[in-house]
Amino acid sequence: MIKSILRWGSWPFLMVTCLMLFGVGMALDLPIIFFNLAYVYLALCLFFLERFMPHERAWLGSDGQLAQDLLHTLSSKGLVQGLLMFGGVIGLSNWLVPAAEASRGIWPHEWPIAAQVILGVVAGEFMLYWAHRLGHRWPPMWAFHAIHHSVKRLWIVNTGRFHFIDSLISIVMALGLLIWLGAPMEVVKWLSAVTAFIGLLTHCNVDMKFGPISWLFNTPELHRWHHSKDLREGDKNYGENVMLWDWVFRSYFNEDRRPPVDIGIKQPMPVPFRHQLLYPFRRNYYHSLKFKRMDKDPNVFY
Numbered sequence: 437m438i439k440s441i442l443r444w445g446s447w448p449f450l451m452v453t454c455l456m457l458f459g460v461g462m463a464l465d466l467p468i469i470f471f472n473l474a475y476v477y478l479a480l481c482l483f484f485l486e487r488f489m490p491h492e493r494a495w496l497g498s499d500g501q502l503a504q505d506l507l508h509t510l511s512s513k514g515l516v517q518g519l520l521m522f523g524g525v526i527g528l529s530n531w532l533v534p535a536a537e538a539s540r541g542i543w544p545h546e547w548p549i550a551a552q553v554i555l556g557v558v559a560g561e562f563m564l565y566w567a568h569r570l571g572h573r574w575p576p577m578w579a580f581h582a583i584h585h586s587v588k589r590l591w592i593v594n595t596g597r598f599h600f601i602d603s604l605i606s607i608v609m610a611l612g613l614l615i616w617l618g619a620p621m622e623v624v625k626w627l628s629a630v631t632a633f634i635g636l637l638t639h640c641n642v643d644m645k646f647g648p649i650s651w652l653f654n655t656p657e658l659h660r661w662h663h664s665k666d667l668r669e670g671d672k673n674y675g676e677n678v679m680l681w682d683w684v685f686r687s688y689f690n691e692d693r694r695p696p697v698d699i700g701i702k703q704p705m706p707v708p709f710r711h712q713l714l715y716p717f718r719r720n721y722y723h724s725l726k727f728k729r730m731d732k733d734p735n736v737f738y
């Protein structure tokens with residue numbers, strides 16, 4: 437009974453409470469503090485839910501990539517998003533706001549802020565969608581994105597496992613469009629908070645049910661298909677927050693069966709963090725090496 441409530445209720449409850457907390461922070465003009473509060477609250481709830489009702493018990497074991505996941509998170513989310521979206525917003529607004537004003541964009545500033553945020557999420561998603569789709573379809577960009585997909589299990593800690601250049605490309609594309617359209621910084625902050633909350637939820641290893649929520653939003657059930665080795669399932673569901681553009685560009689995928697437990701990529705990926713950072717630039721070299729690789733590591737990978 438309690439698990440059934442948690443299965444259906446966790447995603448909407450956690451999402452709504454995080455948005456409310458962030459909304460309080462925005463109202464009090466303390467967005468960074470309240471964003472971090474909400475993020476820690478969400479991570480803690482999901483950490484306990486992953487142990488109480490995991491989607492895949494096999495994914496609870498160590499994959500030997502904890503340090504790498506955290507270092508990628510620090511370098512991509514911490515450095516890039518932190519500086520660009522929050523920590524540096526005050527400094528960046530010195531040039532972002534004039535740039536937005538100078539763009540004389542068509543942004544509807546007179547709309548209620550909630551409607552502007554929805555517009556910002558949908559418009560920003562257009563760029564996030566295409567950055568992500570290119571990341572799968574264009575080999576030089578796949579070399580960066582492959583680091584995210586090299587994981588053999590999904591859980592909250594590999595949410596931030598992105599090569600920082602991969603993150604930077606998506607952020608610059610989405611933010612660039614919003615600035616060009618003339619969106620206010622308030623909308624940019626909301627978009628970055630929504631992306632962070634949905635991203636953490638999307639990667640969690642919790643046994644949740646979604647129904648129509650998955651028609652609109654990116655959920656763990658959709659994202660588990662996206663991590664499939666079978667490209668008929670993996671080259672789908674590119675949306676980061678909302679699924680609109682997957683419907684429009686015909687890449688939406690969800691079937692009424694269990695997604696594969698054996699996820700990952702076909703190429704070898706080096707184990708050490710520093711080599712993963714270098715991998716996109718020297719992948720032929722890494723593919724030829726015989727040293728410790730994720731596909732040869734007896735500990736877990738491949």
Ligand SMILES: [Zn+2]
Nearest residue numbers: 568572581662
């Ligand atoms: Zn992907």
